[in-house]
Amino acid sequence: MTAAQPTEIPPQYAPAEVEGRRYRFWEERGLFTADAAAAAPAFSIVIPPPNVTGTLHIGHALDHTLIDALVRRRRMQGYNALWLPGMDHAGIATQNVVERELAKDGLSRHDLGREAFVERVWQWKAASGGAILGQMRRLGDSVDWSRERFTMDEGLSRAVQTIFKRLFDDGLIYRAQRIINWCPRCLTALSDIEVDHTDDEGELVTVRYGDGPGAVEVATTRVETMLGDTAVAVHPDDPRYSRLVGTEVELPLSGRRIPVVADPHVDPEFGTGAVKVTPAHDPDDFEIGRRHDLPSLTVMDERGVITAHGPFQGLDRFEARPAVLAALREDGRVVAERRPYLHAVGHCQRCGTTVEPRLSLQWFVKVGPLAKAAGDAVRDGRVRIHPPQLAARYFDWVDDMHDWCISRQLWWGHRIPVWYSPDGDVVCVGPDEEPPAGEGWRQDPDVLDTWFSSALWPFSTLGWPDDTADLRTFYPTSVLVTGYDILFFWVARMMMFGLYAMTATDPPGPGPARTDPAAAVPFRTVALHGLVRDQYGKKMSKSRGNTVDPLDWIDRFGADATRFTLARGASPGSDVAVSEEWVAGARNFCNKLWNAARFALLNGADAAAELPAPAALTVADRWILSRLAAVTAEADELFEHFEFGKACDALYHFAWDEFCDWYLELAKPALSGGVWGGSPPGPALGGGDPAAAAGTRAVLGHVLDRLLRLIHPVMPFVTDELWTHLTGGESVMAATWPGRIADGASAMPALSRDLAAEAEIEALMRLVTQVRRFRSDQGLRPSQPVPATLSGIEATPLAGHETAIRALLRLAAPGEGFAPTASVQAEGVTVQLDTAAAIDLGAERRRLEKDLSAARADVEAAERKLANPSFVERAPQAVVDKNRERLAAAQAEIARLEERLAALPQAR
């Protein structure tokens, strides 16, 4: 027997000491590196590329924890697992960040010029990107660093150009004069989803146009745009206005005469039923203008400043509004004013500025056929969205998508590969083509929406348009793990472009493609998680001051604790609430594992030994192996369905409640091989039996070995540190997963359930808990030995467990003058205790009465049910039987309790 010496293993886990060392080891051994030529089935995940705008936040930590857990498990299962890392240039977001940096020095990007500015952004990218990579290492991300990509690296830029050219040639990219969302601060076009709507306070003003019988009143929230009105529209069937259609009215403040047109888009119920039409500054009006061939008058520049000649020229749009209104009032034109008037107003997602609808020439993707294909792939099951209820949102969006404005008036991003000649010729240049030669050709100055390149991520990162081994092996990727908040931004667009690029066509498009439609999808499953929230369920934000820096938690609690906190809260599609108490609890769990392993190591746990046959094991050994079998199957299944929270919970409770709290206590007699708790060892738990001791050391080693493997995907560092100590193996990362494994991989020996052992130990647990409760009620200190007899135990399944029970309960052998003062009955055993003092009759009576009323309630409920013929007739037999058993048990309990209550006053 190994003497339990004070040891070099400290009693507390110190993450900082372990994490860096373990990560370097994994990396040096190439344990993260996937092999495109490997025979094992492939499993691949591409990282949702973090923006190079700053550093990772706790939401990234959640995403990375879940992905890493999936990948680590698959790797252990024997898959050829790849987690491909990389980052996103994040066009407008990054440009804004760098512009803000410049602004600190009083500079604008125009002071630097395009080339120098872009160079400056690259410097920023290097710094921010470096920080992000460092954070990923701290988190323990098992990414294949040899395959790291960036959306603007050479290969990906070639993929962007390739697909742009193909879309252009297919007529799916076009350039058009349209009303688009314009940010007057960022000075660029935005797509619909880059606009956030909020209900803002405005004013609804009713203005009279024209005079006399031909006058018409219109309602508007934006009086300043009337400078650009070119019509008034009414509904064709509106009898109030039918006589006016075709006439002209005079536009106030300008004297221009504009026509009254009839258009079905007008809602006769709203306002006055007549609407002013400003085709250059409102998307609806633009459409009306098109239908009626109205001129478009642009009265605002790109910064939102009025350009129309007259008294308002040079005013900002928000200054112009009250000015125009005042002028209208002066003219007696204002019929009614309603304020406050709440209405949805669009804001730039990146800077919050109110978006201005602006007529301009932009590039668009014609999304019709692409979106149809993206919807169909989910509809026909080639791609599964998890949890399924989020698929409804996906369909809503994909099935009714507007054309996608992809040009941005920015400098940071992929330059649009189109060239213009002075004569108006337009040439789209492919990746291997030279720009057109000759005088005066100019490339389009705009760049592409950052989501354009993100949409190619699952295949551009694998080498597309080249026919690479990586692409052949790892596409389609297995799972896409990301937050539901970017379902539209990213997931839907990857679907559109993945299917477009990777579906074989006739004639073939550029790059390799798949003839099997199921192999063309960018990923087979989309696993959506939620947002990280604070302990009150509130969204984290800098203004609330409730954000969490993952590095701060990693420094203070360890990466494993941080990961466990996030994973334990993760349910598919729902948000995760975290707080410092939670991560402290997770840190405690790490420490619990640490000490369980420390105990095992000190007691000669032997993971390498052959497991003895059940007959040669103690009941406790058989029980914990059976419980391990159960929790292995359970956790395995839960991980498979992205139920990280439940998997963590199952493992946590097994490790703490069953393995540590009961099994380690029960194993002590066998391990110590001698005196334990002051009592001689008993046979059932193998005390004093060398064979049983060896068996228990083997079981202890095996259970801990498998448990560490099961927890490793979520808590990689502490499990690896402990596992290597315990087994002498190189890394648990490379060990076999105890549950299901990949085809062709070799599994661990299966464990089976042992229900007899489970029942026996559960009975022991109930008895021990009952007596502990009595001791606690009586104020007996846990450490104080109490002489007691256990009568009737020989006739119960607990017959062999008397020593264990005595030890767990600190019950001493009855000595001379043994005089029991109280008894506790449970599991067919009567425990008579000599408390050496009068027991607290009040406490005992209260306890017994409480138990009695609970038992009576049980009897009443069961009787009521069983007295109901419909219940007996129609309920499942098992349920009826269960109630009969409950009734009998409760009745017996009542008899016992009444007896003891009656005996109570006689007790000493």
Added chain:
RNA sequence: GGGCGAUUGGCUCAGCGGGAGAGCGCCUCGUUCACACCGAGGAGGUCACUGGUUCGAUCCCAGUAUCGCCCACCA
């Protein structure tokens, strides 16, 4: 204006057509040789409200209320 989801102990959340669960917090006790980042015991909930279906509803259905999220070109 549409759509989706939620409402369970103090807080955050599981659960589910047959006697309400966890973590944290709270109370009591504790220097038993893995761990005080611990151990033992305990208190605490008419499962939002109203109806319906059912032998039986926290669970299914309808409505109400409150909250949250997503989408939206009604000026």
